[in-house]
Amino acid sequence: MCEENQTQITEIHLLGFRGLYKYKIPLFIVFLLTYTLILGGNLIIILLVSTTDHLKTPMFIFLKHLSIADVLLTTSVVPMMLHIILFEGGTLPLWVCILQLYSFGIFGFVQCYIIVIMSYDRYLAICHPLHYSSLIGPDLCLQLVLGSWSLVTVLTSAEFFVSIQFNFCGMNYVDHFFCDFGPTTELVTSDISSFLLQDFVYSILMMLFPFALIILSYFCIFLAILKMSSATSKRKAFSTCSSHLTTVCVYYGTLIAVYMTSSEERTSDINKYRSLLYIVVTPLINPFIYSLRNHEIKRALMKVQMCRGFENGWKT
Template sequence: MEPANRTRLSEFILLGLSDKPAHQTLLFWIFLPMYLVTLVGNLLIVSAILTDAHLHTPMYFFLCNLSLVDVLFSSTTVPKMLANLHTRSRAIPFAGCLAQMYTFHLFGTMDSFLLAVMAIDRFVAIVYPLRYSTIMSPRVCGLLVGIPWTVTNVQSIVHTTLMARLTFCAGAEIPHFFCDLMPLLKLSCSDTRLNELVVFVFGLFMGFSPLLCIVISYVCIFRAVFKIPSAQGKWKAFSTCGSHLTVVSLFYGTIFAVYLQPASASSAQKDKAAALMCGVVIPMLNPFIYSLRNRDMKAALRKLAMTVLPSHA
């Protein structure tokens, strides 16, 4: 029989980024514009790709998915964080906490898989240019996106189901600005060994397989590019990868930079820094990275603006 103090909590308290009122006001006005830019920028990318027939290619199909996932990923944590900062109320219901955990891991992992899929696309385009349209058929593109969606959903369902069966009796305060796996496990007074094993197995596969795929793709790309005799040909081949390489460097560079800090930096602070960069800053920057140096995307955005905005001529 369980001890009397093992009661199931109905809500958690998110400690957030700061408990000082002045800091909370400042943080609210920092992250609100960033979130709005993320929404507008990524939705513009999605709209431009959907409405411009010239962009109905595998590369832009994957970019459209990435922009949509960035919107959903950012919307998983930022609106609740902004509401808590604005109202000074930091409570989140138990069911809402599980839902936030589910969607964060779904969209966060999907982000990394889409970066891997886009690396594969660039690999085929550069190494097998004459067979590109045959290899990257609509069916293959659908599978390259559909399989990651399935795998990431399975991961999130397993994590959420295992978390829902736990009992929490070590207090309700989560030292984070959203509900995440490890902070929740630390609050549980149940046996969490199975949860921790599943976190390790999924983390190993979901964390390293996209990165390994990206590294292998770019090793093959660099080998193929260096065989091109002309400097102009090399530059043209590399230019098609520039935006993707920038985003990959930001995404994985942030993770490595945060978690390779000295041990003096607390685990909670590292988790917050990584979540803010990957879930707030990078989704905001992606539309600029993919549009500023891309003539086709800039042309599609101009066409979209001319269609939406009334002419004053």
């Protein structure tokens, strides 16, 4: 219960980008265009992998689900952010704020697991090429993807049902453009020490543990590449994992930039702008990483363009 001089919070007011609202129209246009590119790029990959036979391989199946997580993560934040920019702030019910926080967490943590599954796929392709097809097939791909979504959803939902029982009293504003974990938990007046410990353990399971597995996978991959006698074989092996390695560096680089900082920085405006790295920058560049550096994606795009050309020529 709240104290006598405090009121129960039922709504959260998001302050957004204070000090930049004189540029709200350019900001709105930039983020709207960025969001459109994110949707377009990732939906193209999802469509290509779903409809093109030669892309229905484990690596591209995992890439499709990474794109799905990118779209969902960005969509959980950016539409509200656009509203906040346009109207210089926004208000939403407390339960919606908590729901946004945990839906954002689900989509972000799922990315960690899908990226580690992709690194395992590259490990099998380079270290066990002769047995690759028998080691990872369509059924195992589906099990790994569904297992990732299920595990993250169960763990995150457990936190969600704990958090909705907290008392939120006093001030009801969050100096952010979405309900991020740190600013939102600052509004809680209940004892959350055990909850923070639980969140720390979950963060290890869903962020640090996958990252450790990725490092282990690439350690084995690099050892296998070094043992190759042919320079051509080494280049081919590096090229097969270059796109994924770029994604790993970008994704975990942005997480480190946001969360591996001092507590003072995490509560400052700097962290607010750093959050844009994994909310809009990473989902934006992932499709370009794979489309520009992958011959199979290029081939599928050219095939679609040729089919459209033939259809247009036949109609005329």
